[in-house]
Amino acid sequence: MAATPFVQAHESCRALNLRAAQDWGEAVPCYCGASLSRVRASLPGTLKVVAACRMTWDQGPEKGRVLRPAVDALDLDRYDAHGNYPEGLVFLRGQVQLEGVVRFTDESASFSAPDQVREGGGRSVLANNYLYRSLYFTAEQEGQLKPPRPRPGEAWCQTRRATLRFTDFRIRIVDTDADGSTPGRVEVLRLGPLRPCKDAH
Numbered sequence: 001m002a003a004t005p006f007v008q009a010h011e012s013c014r015a016l017n018l019r020a021a022q023d024w025g026e027a028v029p030c031y032c033g034a035s036l037s038r039v040r041a042s043l044p045g046t047l048k049v050v051a052a053c054r055m056t057w058d059q060g061p062e063k064g065r066v067l068r069p070a071v072d073a074l075d076l077d078r079y080d081a082h083g084n085y086p087e088g089l090v091f092l093r094g095q096v097q098l099e100g101v102v103r104f105t106d107e108s109a110s111f112s113a114p115d116q117v118r119e120g121g122g123r124s125v126l127a128n129n130y131l132y133r134s135l136y137f138t139a140e141q142e143g144q145l146k147p148p149r150p151r152p153g154e155a156w157c158q159t160r161r162a163t164l165r166f167t168d169f170r171i172r173i174v175d176t177d178a179d180g181s182t183p184g185r186v187e188v189l190r191l192g193p194l195r196p197c198k199d200a201h
Contacts, residue, residue: 013030013031013032013033013051016030016032016050016051016053016091017029017030017053020051020053020054020089023089024054024089028053028054028089029053029066029068030051030052030053030054030089031051031052031053031055031068031069032051034070035069035070036049036050036051036052036069036070037069037070038070038071038072038073038074039052039069039074039076040073040074040075040076040077041076041077041124041126041127042077042123042124042127043092043094043096043124043126043127043131044098044127045094045095045096045097046094046095046096047092047093047094047095047096047131047169048092048094049076049090049091050091050092050093051089051090051091052074052088052089052090052091053088053089053090053091054066054087054088055067055069055074055086055087055088056086056087056088057084057086057087058087067086074086076090076124076125076126077121077123077124077125077126078121078125079121079125085125085173086173087173087174087175088173089170089171089172089173090169090170090171090173091168091169091170091171092168092169092170092171093168094167094168095165095166096131096165096166097163097164097165097166097189098111098113098116098131098132098163098164098166099113099115099161099162099163099164100112100114100116100132100161100162100164101113101114101159101160101161101162102145102159102160102161102162102191103157103158103159103197104142104147104148104156104157104158104159104160104194105156105157106156106157108136108137108142109141109142109145110134110135110136110137110180111136111137111162112132112133112134112135113131113133114132114133116128116132117132117133126171130169130171130173130180130181131166131169131181134179134180134181135180135181135182135183136180136181136182137182137183137186138182141183141186144186144188145160145162145186145188146191148194157197158194158195158196158197159194159195159196159197160191160192160194160195161190161191161192162188162190162191162192163188163189163190164186164187164188164189165186165187165189166183166184166185166186166187167183167184167185167186167187168183168184168185169181169182169183169184170182170184
């Protein structure tokens, strides 16, 4: 999956609403500021939720119900009693520094912090599933990570350990290949050597 262009989290709520509408292909409700009073998200670093758009239950007994964070409790730290998780678009503002693994394939570059991942979602499902894995880069960001340039016959799938500082995130929570997060900015603090993917054949 290739990352789509990031929507800047410092934009106004109106601007984020317009960008979210472009992303979904139709007008969608976005909640920002005081309208996020009932959102729960225990995030690492200085990250915080600044907008939540088109949040719905797409599974379980409340399937199809649109969530209004100013009225409805929106717990992004936990699955519900049936193991379901709300879908939609979430924007984060702030920074976090993570050590993990960058994985390069012929289609994309992605990042995971396997030492932080916890079964069942850990302290926060949002962080566990979208900051510690399912994190994708724009083409410009991928260039900062010094991707491999394999010669004919060499494996494309390669990894390298990395310490990265991320600023702001756009997170799309959907049950499709578009699921995942993209940082607004990436600062490379350390890059290890390239190694073949362990599952590459």
